[in-house]
Amino acid sequence: MRETASKAVTLVTLRINGRAVTVPVGTSVAAALAMTDSFVSRADLSGRPRGPLCGMGVCFECRATIDGVPEVLMCLTPCREDQEVVTDA
Amino acid sequence: MREACDLVVVGAGPGGLAAACRAAEAGLDVLVLDAQPEPGGQVWRGEARKGTNRLARRWLSRFSASGARFRPGARVVAAPEPGVLLVEEGSSSFAVRYGRAVLATGARERFLPFPGWTLPGVLGVSGLQVLVKDGLPMRGKRVVLAGTGPLLLAAAATIHAHGGEVLYIAEQASAASHWSFALQLWRHPAKLLQGALMSATLISVPTSTDAWVIAAEGEDRVESVRLSVRGREEQLQCDYLGAAYGLVPNLEVARLLGCETSAGAVVVNERLETRVPKVHAVGELLGIGGVDQALVTGELAGLVAAEQPIPIEMERTWHRVRAFAARLALHDAPRAELRRLATPDTLLCRCEDVPMSALEGCQNLREARLYARLGMGACQGRTCGTAAQTLFGWSGEDVRPPCLPARIGSLRLPSEVSSTHTRES
Amino acid sequence: MSAFDCVIVGGGIVGAALADVLSADGVSVALVEARSIGAGTTACGMGHLVAMDDNAAELALTSWSVSLWRELADGLPRTVEYDACGTLWLAADDEEMAAVSAKVANYRAAGVRVEVLDSAALYEAEPALAPGLVGALRVVDDAVLYPPLAARTFALRAQARGARLMTGCPVRELRPGSVVLSNGDVLTARHIVLAAGVASPSLCPGLPISPRKGHLLITRRGAPVVHHQLVELGYLKSAHGTDGASVAFNAQPRVTGQLLLGSSRQPGDATREVDAALLERMLKRAAMFLPGLDGLQALRVWTGLRPATPDGLPLLGPHPEKPWLWLACGHEGLGITTATGSARLVADQLLGRTSAIDARPYSPARFLTASSRETAHA
Ligand SMILES: Cc1cc2nc3c(=O)[nH]c(=O)nc-3n(C[C@H](O)[C@H](O)[C@H](O)COP(=O)(O)OP(=O)(O)OC[C@H]3O[C@@H](n4cnc5c(N)ncnc54)[C@H](O)[C@@H]3O)c2cc1C
Ligand SMILES: Cc1cc2nc3c(=O)[nH]c(=O)nc-3n(C[C@H](O)[C@H](O)[C@H](O)COP(=O)(O)OP(=O)(O)OC[C@H]3O[C@@H](n4cnc5c(N)ncnc54)[C@H](O)[C@@H]3O)c2cc1C
Ligand code: FES
Numbered sequence: 001m002r003e004t005a006s007k008a009v010t011l012v013t014l015r016i017n018g019r020a021v022t023v024p025v026g027t028s029v030a031a032a033l034a035m036t037d038s039f040v041s042r043a044d045l046s047g048r049p050r051g052p053l054c055g056m057g058v059c060f061e062c063r064a065t066i067d068g069v070p071e072v073l074m075c076l077t078p079c080r081e082d083q084e085v086v087t088d089a
Numbered sequence: 090m091r092e093a094c095d096l097v098v099v100g101a102g103p104g105g106l107a108a109a110c111r112a113a114e115a116g117l118d119v120l121v122l123d124a125q126p127e128p129g130g131q132v133w134r135g136e137a138r139k140g141t142n143r144l145a146r147r148w149l150s151r152f153s154a155s156g157a158r159f160r161p162g163a164r165v166v167a168a169p170e171p172g173v174l175l176v177e178e179g180s181s182s183f184a185v186r187y188g189r190a191v192l193a194t195g196a197r198e199r200f201l202p203f204p205g206w207t208l209p210g211v212l213g214v215s216g217l218q219v220l221v222k223d224g225l226p227m228r229g230k231r232v233v234l235a236g237t238g239p240l241l242l243a244a245a246a247t248i249h250a251h252g253g254e255v256l257y258i259a260e261q262a263s264a265a266s267h268w269s270f271a272l273q274l275w276r277h278p279a280k281l282l283q284g285a286l287m288s289a290t291l292i293s294v295p296t297s298t299d300a301w302v303i304a305a306e307g308e309d310r311v312e313s314v315r316l317s318v319r320g321r322e323e324q325l326q327c328d329y330l331g332a333a334y335g336l337v338p339n340l341e342v343a344r345l346l347g348c349e350t351s352a353g354a355v356v357v358n359e360r361l362e363t364r365v366p367k368v369h370a371v372g373e374l375l376g377i378g379g380v381d382q383a384l385v386t387g388e389l390a391g392l393v394a395a396e397q398p399i400p401i402e403m404e405r406t407w408h409r410v411r412a413f414a415a416r417l418a419l420h421d422a423p424r425a426e427l428r429r430l431a432t433p434d435t436l437l438c439r440c441e442d443v444p445m446s447a448l449e450g451c452q453n454l455r456e457a458r459l460y461a462r463l464g465m466g467a468c469q470g471r472t473c474g475t476a477a478q479t480l481f482g483w484s485g486e487d488v489r490p491p492c493l494p495a496r497i498g499s500l501r502l503p504s505e506v507s508s509t510h511t512r513e514s
Numbered sequence: 515m516s517a518f519d520c521v522i523v524g525g526g527i528v529g530a531a532l533a534d535v536l537s538a539d540g541v542s543v544a545l546v547e548a549r550s551i552g553a554g555t556t557a558c559g560m561g562h563l564v565a566m567d568d569n570a571a572e573l574a575l576t577s578w579s580v581s582l583w584r585e586l587a588d589g590l591p592r593t594v595e596y597d598a599c600g601t602l603w604l605a606a607d608d609e610e611m612a613a614v615s616a617k618v619a620n621y622r623a624a625g626v627r628v629e630v631l632d633s634a635a636l637y638e639a640e641p642a643l644a645p646g647l648v649g650a651l652r653v654v655d656d657a658v659l660y661p662p663l664a665a666r667t668f669a670l671r672a673q674a675r676g677a678r679l680m681t682g683c684p685v686r687e688l689r690p691g692s693v694v695l696s697n698g699d700v701l702t703a704r705h706i707v708l709a710a711g712v713a714s715p716s717l718c719p720g721l722p723i724s725p726r727k728g729h730l731l732i733t734r735r736g737a738p739v740v741h742h743q744l745v746e747l748g749y750l751k752s753a754h755g756t757d758g759a760s761v762a763f764n765a766q767p768r769v770t771g772q773l774l775l776g777s778s779r780q781p782g783d784a785t786r787e788v789d790a791a792l793l794e795r796m797l798k799r800a801a802m803f804l805p806g807l808d809g810l811q812a813l814r815v816w817t818g819l820r821p822a823t824p825d826g827l828p829l830l831g832p833h834p835e836k837p838w839l840w841l842a843c844g845h846e847g848l849g850i851t852t853a854t855g856s857a858r859l860v861a862d863q864l865l866g867r868t869s870a871i872d873a874r875p876y877s878p879a880r881f882l883t884a885s886s887r888e889t890a891h892a
Binding site for chain 1: 139
């Protein structure tokens with residue numbers, strides 16, 4: 001009940017690699033990444049794509065520059081209005 | 090910046106919350122730190138917003154009424170001297186001076202390498218569950234889960250509830266050990282109930298014991314998986330694969346503080362004191378035991394920290410949950426076949442891109458680190474070190490600061506801490 | 515019981531380099547290491563291959579050693595990360611800049627290529643440095659590498675020529691003509707070389723070697739680039755005091771895109787723990803030279819124990835009172851650099867050859883004969 005109600009009411013729009021994504025409040029940036037075309041968070045040392053693995057701040061696969069702060073973990077960061085996310089991908 | 094408190098609690102999962110409640114209710118000034126944006130730890134992730142789980146709701150509201158202070162997004166990165174922690178929070182940092190500490194840093198999943206495990210869309214079992222709770226869209230998505238123990242069912246239930254289609258659940262344990270474990274659950278009514286609720290919603294999902302993932306395939310993300318199911322090979326097209334083999338405690342902060350560990354868990358006495366004076370450990374740090382263990386050990390440590398009497402019933406509960414934990418550990422132990430899935434060019438260390446073949450001639454974790462850069466990257470060996478332990482029986486190395494990568498500025502001592510040397514502005 | 519021409523005790527960079535040189539000369543060698551090759555002080559060092567001119571003997575050994583490394587470089591695997599980036603000695607004021615001209619003369623006399631940079635040239639070379647520096651001395655052929663893999667490369671090369679590599683084998687006792695392992699096994703040898711770094715006195719009591727602890731910090735990949743190994747000239751003042759802890763700015767670019775930061779010195783400290791107050795001093799000093807430092811991501815901090823001698827020079831040669839025992843230890847903060855030269859000097863003496871440089875300044879006899887002990891005590 002509460003879950004659907006809050007989802008219907010509150011949405012935020014952020015930008016991931018320049019692209020606008022609108023998500024319910026409480027969505028993590030890592031989850032929002034999947035709403036862009038790819039679920040790629042970074043490239044490995046030879047350029048192959050990587051995505052989030054652990055979801056809980058352990059694997060560091062989901063690091064990105066968020067609002068100018070580098071090396072932030074997307075899985076521990078809630079989406080906010082007007083947030084600017086730039087991945088290493 | 091500097092904070093002071095009677096009791097600092099590291100980790101706001103059930104263990105940390107229970108400790109904080111008991112200590113704050115008894116009048117201590119309690120500060121709770123957690124890297125996540127909300128209290129609840131792993132198992133109650135998102136409950137602070139949604140409040141769908143009754144037990145979580147009860148503890149979270151008790152916590153907000155307790156008087157304990159909570160700092161979200163606060164990562165403990167160093168322990169420069171006894172009684173002081175350095176904490177990074179967003180783009181700033183601060184020091185905490187504490188009288189006592191309760192470590193409640195919980196557990197992470199055990200990942201084992203297999204071909205394709207680095208493809209986007211391959212996650213942990215609970216890792217995928219967490220992302221789904223955090224809003225990963227599941228409607229119309231096909232998911233395969235491979236792993237072990239009750240967390241497989243918990244993840245499947247969450248994915249199912251969010252509209253995802255769970256195509257298959259592969260349980261690595263053998264049928265015999267799985268059913269003997271399941272039959273033990275009646276001794277633990279809370280677990281039994283949880284189990285029953287889960288299986289009711291998941292009745293239609295094909296599930297097999299003696300089953301595991303052999304490989305994930307795809308171009309830029311996972312497109313299909315190959316499974317070994319009771320000796321047969323099966324291929325399934327899917328959008329996500331959750332694959333991990335049970336949990337291991339997050340020992341880094343405890344080891345940084347110098348706490349003794351044994352068999353992968355922090356050594357404590359019956360008052361939940363570690364070998365380091367005034368430092369307690371609770372929850373998964375004592376060995377994987379789930380919510381019940383986290384709550385009862387948290388309460389015990391909170392009472393001890395506040396010098397309150399311990400109800401005898403609480404001690405009994407603790408001993409009961411230990412028995413469950415021991416059986417869980419047996420059930421979840423990864424089978425030998427899982428250690429042979431990686432090929433020479435499968436990466437073991439995902440941060441430094443170290444393939445299995447690079448470990449040739451290495452006898453231990455230190456050699457693998459020094460000669461092949463295993464564990465030298467951003468996650469500091471949290472993922473590959475645990476895997477190497479399972480694959481080769483290598484034991485972990487000393488933890489050096491910072492226990493999480495941190496800005497150099499976060500390792501600088503505020504002037505109040507280092508009285509002899511002042512900080513540059 | 516196994517018999518060798520030479521048993522080397524200690525598989526750090528010094529012992530491994532010696533095994534490489536001796537095995538190339540056809541000597542039958544056993545390299546006996548308590549734990550893993552290159553996992554002792556060698557794994558903690560910075561890997562700066564640096565010509566140092568504090569005194570003539572140091573300059574002779576370091577400059578020769580750097581040139582030996584350069585000759586070896588093409589044969590080293592890429593993973594050894596040899597990078598001839600050169601050193602910039604940074605002058606913070608006119609007094610330090612004045613010291614540069616004396617250094618130029620020293621280096622040139624030893625055949626070391628150097629260049630003086632004025633302030634403008636310095637900032638062109640290293641724009642990341644804090645403003646206010648007056649210039650620098652560039653030592654062109656200095657280099658950096660990754661020490662544990664350099665040591666392992668030497669050891670594996672020796673093994674490929676037939677040397678016996680024994681890791682996980684602590685030595686319990688040295689005897690005339692034999693070495694006793696902790697498991698009771700005995701290796702016999704015509705020559706025994708002690709290259710156990712800071713642990714050497716435990717196998718040969720009375721050696722004048724004491725630990726001098728140092729701290730280092732490494733950043734994550736992607737740190738803003740510096741292009742040379744950067745060292746402050748103030749290092750000369752701070753690094754060589756005999757008591758009290760000191761720090762100096764020392765920054766090294768790794769080919770991985772990481773930055774390695776040093777360094778500290780704590781004479782007589784044999785503990786392994788990170789000393790937070792000293793680390794703070796070290797970082798504060800470094801931040802004075804690299805203004806953006808506090809924003810870089812630290813991956814790990816660690817410590818290591820330099821095997822220090824009273825005069826800062828290693829012990830290379832026969833033990834004056836134990837003719838069956840050779841010493842190759844006491845390399846303090848320069849053992850990565852001087853491993854190549856040290857290995858040649860010891861091998862040459864062992865095989866009765868003359869060396870490219872005079873071996874006498876490094877002779878253990880300067881401390882270990884009855885008369886030298888009296889002078890040392892006086
Ligand atoms: C994703 C997931 C789902 C799970 N689901 C269930 C379930 O359904 N049922 C069940 O019985 N068990 C479940 N478990 C097991 C779970 O570990 C325990 O039930 C319980 O959460 C343990 O409580 P805890 O307080 O010990 O640790 P956790 O709940 O794991 O809390 C630890 C907290 O410490 C924080 N932390 C760690 N290191 C630092 C640091 N350096 N600085 C700051 N904060 C830090 C973490 O961010 C985390 O919030 C699950 C585990 C995981 C990982
Ligand atoms: C912080 C720091 C920075 C440094 N930076 C530089 C630098 O930039 N450039 C430079 O040139 N030098 C540097 N150094 C110095 C350099 O690291 C050392 O001088 C060098 O590593 C010494 O090498 P070693 O082989 O003598 O000793 P070690 O590497 O310590 O090797 C000795 C070996 O002997 C083994 N051993 C001990 N006891 C026994 C036993 N009983 N039986 C068998 N084996 C035994 C040990 O396990 C060890 O592997 C630095 C040192 C430190 C601490
Ligand atoms: S997904 Fe592993 S740290 Fe974010």
